[in-house]
Amino acid sequence: MSTSATNSQDTAAIQAAQEGVAICDRSHWGRIKVADDDRLRFLHNQSTNDFQTLKPNQGCDTVFVTSTARTIDLVTAYVMEDAVLLLVSPNRREFLMQWLDRYIFFADKVQLTDVTDETATFSLLGPKSDAIVEKLGAGTIIGQVYGNHLSFDGIRVAVGSGLASFGYTLILPVALKETVWNKIVELGAVPMSDRAWEELRITQGRPAPEHELTDDYNPLEAGLWQTISFNKGCYIGQETIARLNTYKGVKQHLWGINLNAGVEPGTTITAGDEKVGKLTSITETAEGYRGLGYIRSKAGGAGLQVQVGEVAGEIVEIPFVSHEYPE
Known part of the structure; x- marks a missing residue:
């Protein structure tokens, strides 16, 4: 594809994120499941936000930092009935698995599982995202606070796009990826490339590992x-x-x-x-x-x-x- 065609598609996707709705495939981001009885206390002790007050179907952004408070990653956490799902930056997935594992001590009831390969993640961005979520059957999430999420037909829909744009994050089994993507595009969402996402990341100011999040x-x-x-x-x-x-x-x-x-x-x-x-x-x-x-x-x-x-x-x-x- 020519550069001009790529640029025009990126421009269309960014415009959709501002005025309509765009969809970005974030499946290359990492997904780590934290399970067992001590999961909330463990994450509470390992990162900057307050996990002890979170209930199932709530979530938050949190930062994993070193002992001298240098940044490792900005992570979105979704609290479920029996686990917490962490959405982590692509280049921090393996590091965070090792980092978290290092702090699980003998008596801790904490299980870490990398579920990246068996799941997919999409972001819906733009003021018309509500209409898509409604048509997917997850309309009850509309109007809820950032980080809240619900699950239907194996798909988890959460409030928040991952950027400053209004929107939602979807996490689903990889087996449903193509079907759900096609349905959302049919409903009018404009596909957004990684390059367009990166442009929005920078213009909106989301810090990223190895750029703004470093030692x-x-x-x-x-x-x-x-x-x-x-x-x-x-x-x-x-x-x-x-x-x-x-x-x-x-x-x-x-x-x-x-x-x-x-x-x-x-x-x-x-x-x-x-x-x-x-x-x-x-x-x-x-x-x-x-x-x-x-x-x-x-x-x-x-x-x-x-x-x-x-x-x-x-x-x-x-x-x-x-x-x-x-x-």
Whole structure:
């Protein structure tokens, strides 16, 4: 397929995510099932959000961090009657399986299963997603809070698209993948490529492992305040995160950047003569180049004029993240 044809399809899918409904195949993302009696306590102790208050058919985003609160992955967790299903980034699946296994001790009743190959995941994105969900027979999920989910005919439908766009996430047996995909496309959803998803990820500001989620950054710098419980007990990395919050110690924040031209990720960002940050991701959109980068808090925020290497840029808001604790 020609580049221009690919670009026009991507443009159509992104427009559908803004005005209609798009569908993206996220089956290459990892799915880890955490089962047995201690599953909620275990996940509560291993990540940033509060699992002890979650009931079956509820869910949340959470961050797995190192002991010094450096980010490993941003994960969506769905609590079921007998297990918790974790939707993890594609390049973190094996690492997280090993990481979690390392913290299961002899007395812990926790079972980990990688169910990626036997399941599939789709995201519905866009304001008309409700109509599709209704026609699939899952209309009772409409209007529920983020992370809530229900299961029908072996398909789990959850509120939230995985990006800042309104939508839903579907997790289903791999045997149903082709049938369900075709039905959703027949109902009017526009197929979205991985490249178009990545463009939306960057323009909306969802941080990704090996780009914005690395050993260099903590979840508060990444703007993932909504994934962090400051009221729960001890968990890995908790002391560092609590200290950063208490003493307003977040020295840099993740922002969007409008750029005049393409430039390599990792390029230094300057304002005047001062080094203020680093570019972490970049994409080309119909409106020009957009990037993500960490900017020192003291340098400023939205509206700040910067240089990314030799390229002029401007700092802009991104909807996926927040820069302070949500009241």
